Amino acid sequence: MKLSYYIRNNIEYAKIPGKSVRSNGSVHKEGEVYLGRVIDKAHNVFCSRERGTFTYDPETRTYGSASETYSSELKDDGRRKAKVLLDFGDAFLVDALLTKMHYSEVLDAISYRNRDTLYAMIEYYTLNDKANDHALTWYEGSYASILYPNANLTSQRISDFLASIGKxxxxxxxxxxxxxxxxxxxxxxxxxxxxxxxxxxxxxxxxxxxxxxxxxxxxxxxxxxxxxxxxxxxxxxxxxxxxxxxxxxxxxxxxxxxxxxxxxxxxxxxxxxxxxxxxxxxxxxxxxxxxxxxxxxxxxxxxxxxxxxxxxxxxxxxxxxxxxxxxxxxxxxxxxxxxxxxxxxxxxxxxxxxxxxxxxxxxxxxxxxxxxxxxxxxxxxxxxxxxxxxxxxxxxxxxxxxxxxxxxxxxxxxxxxxxxxxxxxxHEEALRGHLLLSMIASTINVYVQKQTKKLATDREELFMSLRNQKCIVYKSKILTSEAQKKANEFYNGFDITCPISIDRSGDKLKPQYQLPEIDVDEA
The missing domain is CATH 3.90.350.10 (Transposase Inhibitor Protein From Tn5; Chain A, domain 1)
Structure with a gap:
């Protein structure tokens, strides 16, 4: 069986073609099934509101689960402007703490191919007490979107993600x-x-x-x-x-x-x-x-x-x-x-x-x-x-x-x-995935509370102060703003140094703690 494809508003969609049936003097289609937006035409990956991101085999006429690496979001066509000013300090600290705590050793045990989605959701659960419906809004305004650029935090994909890690x-x-x-x-x-x-x-x-x-x-x-x-x-x-x-x-x-x-x-x-x-x-x-x-x-x-x-x-x-x-x-x-x-x-x-x-x-x-x-x-x-x-x-x-x-x-x-x-x-697996993320976030927050007791402050004040530190995003570099006095106390308390800029020109982010050297001859 061959699938039928059509384009609407510059977006390609697919459907299972039906049969033409004549009834009462008119012709109509029977058995036609809408598959949704085409994500990967070569591998028959589609996305619909009812099923999320999925696969369909036209030969066996069976549905399957799509790889976790697929995103249901539309590819950037240049019409949507990326945010230039992002919340920086809170997302930067949590990412640094995961390394300082050696907790990545634990997270490696969780089998999920899109690691950016996993780490972004851990940050969201650690820093927010809002429903997952707001995760994408948070992500778009946070430095987490730079740390984990391939994360997929659309509502349907989050549901699939929770069910996957909740096995x-x-x-x-x-x-x-x-x-x-x-x-x-x-x-x-x-x-x-x-x-x-x-x-x-x-x-x-x-x-x-x-x-x-x-x-x-x-x-x-x-x-x-x-x-x-x-x-x-x-x-x-x-x-x-x-x-x-x-x-x-x-x-x-x-x-x-x-x-x-x-x-x-x-x-x-x-x-x-x-x-x-x-x-x-x-x-x-x-x-x-x-x-x-x-x-x-x-x-x-x-x-x-x-x-x-x-x-x-x-x-x-x-x-x-x-x-x-x-x-x-x-x-x-x-x-x-x-x-x-x-x-x-x-x-x-x-x-x-x-x-x-x-x-x-x-x-x-x-x-x-x-x-x-x-x-x-x-x-x-x-x-x-x-x-x-x-x-x-x-x-x-x-x-x-x-x-x-x-x-x-x-x-x-x-x-x-x-x-x-x-x-x-x-679903039970999604519940387990939700509780798993909550336990990870709680572990990070217990670690933070132990340290903030020494600083005579509380966790909310810590993350609110750090969220006030912003960063400006350029094509090849990210410039961080000055941290307020309270935020600097937190960095010192956790023995973490905040970079003045971050080089994003290569495959990996490279923090820079000093001004770059300038070639006088070239200048």
Whole structure:
């Protein structure tokens, strides 16, 4: 079969020709199929809104996936003017950080032929919290378009890109390379933090389901994340339908972590994982554990009833940072048959109790609580219970538990900075690709946060200051503008030197840090 080609507005299109059929005295076409814009005529590559960039074999009449190197964009015909002034500092810094962090070693594990698209999307996820619909607009006004000139950030191609990097073989190779990177350049600490979070997604596909998490009902995907305790870097993630109960995912998450070479010997877990079967599994695997119990837990209620009378005494008062807390350690039995020894720490936070008392009394007036209801609520304010397999001292239990804040900070980075939510995704592989990019961006942002703590600033201020540094694009050279004082502090803090110009006349960009030598005779 031969395809039919035609030109409209100087653009070539293709279609599968149909047959001429006479009906009711008139002739019309039947079976004609529009293929779309011609991308590569010799190799039968086309692009349409419905299919994106694809191949079609007229002999077998089958559709296929186009190579990742093909772009769905129109070739430059000279009518569209390239931008001369671009945002420079932020894109330049992220590119420099990838080299400084040795993180390209990890990115090499991701199989995707158009490396410019991969690196450009990593920059976009790191620097922006906007939807992917805005990626092309950002790219056209950023130095990233010079760094990665062959990137294809059209909406349909981004969807194809996410699905490609989200294949399980890609994800598995990335996790292995990333974990090796953390061990090599951060620490080989075997202690981990495990928690889950919901990713709201109104689009229906198999992983989206109704979730009831801590009484909050939503349609979402659940993501379980494992972080390294000492470094705060993410190690891996797993995704499950929203209706999968958190407690059922712990053993499989730990098992996969061990399979990937993580010698897990300590797990700080979310309260949702604290079930008797899970505790049995952790003891059986010789993994120490620590968690904070919810008020609804049986042990929490027992501790308040039996151990609170003498809690607020001088012998139990400890100081943690700028807070004073009463803490009492009590040996307990845990497990399905109460066969394991553990320790419960009953605590009373003085400052928190005062804050909660004000909130409860204010709510009591609005909701017109009875005296009995108010008294019951006030009896619980300020108390908390931490349970662990390790015999911490009363002074050491809070520093040990509050390393868990790293998980909360990571989710804040992931959701607020690194473009994790909201989801607008239709397919599981595209979801994995999206989460993979978010994890890469979060790793970069965790690295940045560690460094900016030394600079007494925050990440947003860093990238906003750097974005104000522009560059002027000439045919063979790029001239950078002066960096503001704050931006220079950031460059110095990361030990990165900003070039005064960049030579783009050859195949590779060449940064220049001094004025070029001038031949006096030629001048």
């Amino acid at each position: 399980m073989e890609n994800l598995s190779a990335f996790f292995d390379a990333h974990i090796a990177w953390v061990k090599k350049y951060a620490t080989d600490d075997p202690a981990v933090l495990i928690d889950s979070t919901g990713l709201p997604n109104s689009i229906h596909f198999p992983l989206t389901a109704i979730s009831n998490h801590n009484g909050k009902i939503s349609r979402e995907v659940r993501m379980t994340t494992i972080l390294q305790r000492d470094s705060g870097y993410p190690l891996m993630f797993r995704i499950n339908p929203g209706n999968i109960v958190d407690c059922s995912t712990l053993t499989r998450s730990v098992n996969e972590a061990i399979e990937r070479g993580l010698k897990v010997d300590m797990a700080i877990i979310d309260a949702g994982y604290c079930t008797k079967p899970n505790i049995d599994e952790l003891y059986g695997a010789h993994i120490e554990w620590l968690t904070r119990l919810p008020e609804t837990h049986k042990v929490w209620k027992q501790m308040i009833q039996k151990e609170s009378d003498d809690l607020r005494s001088k012998g139990h008062l400890v100081k943690y940072l700028d807070r004073y807390v009463y803490i009492k350690r009590v040996p307990i039995k845990v497990g399905t048959a109460s066969q394991y020894e553990a320790y419960a720490f009953l605590g009373y936070d003085v400052e928190r109790a005062a804050d909660e008392t004000r909130k409860v009394t204010a709510a009591a007036q609005k909701k017109k609580m009875s005296a009995e209801q108010l008294s019951e609520r006030l009896d619980k304010v300020g108390y908390f219970v931490i349970v662990t397999s390790l015999c911490y001292t009363e002074e050491d239990i809070l520093p040990a538990y509050y390393t868990r804040q790293l998980v909360e900070q990571y989710f804040d980075i992931d959701k607020g900075i690194s473009n994790l939510t909201p989801l607008r995704i239709h």
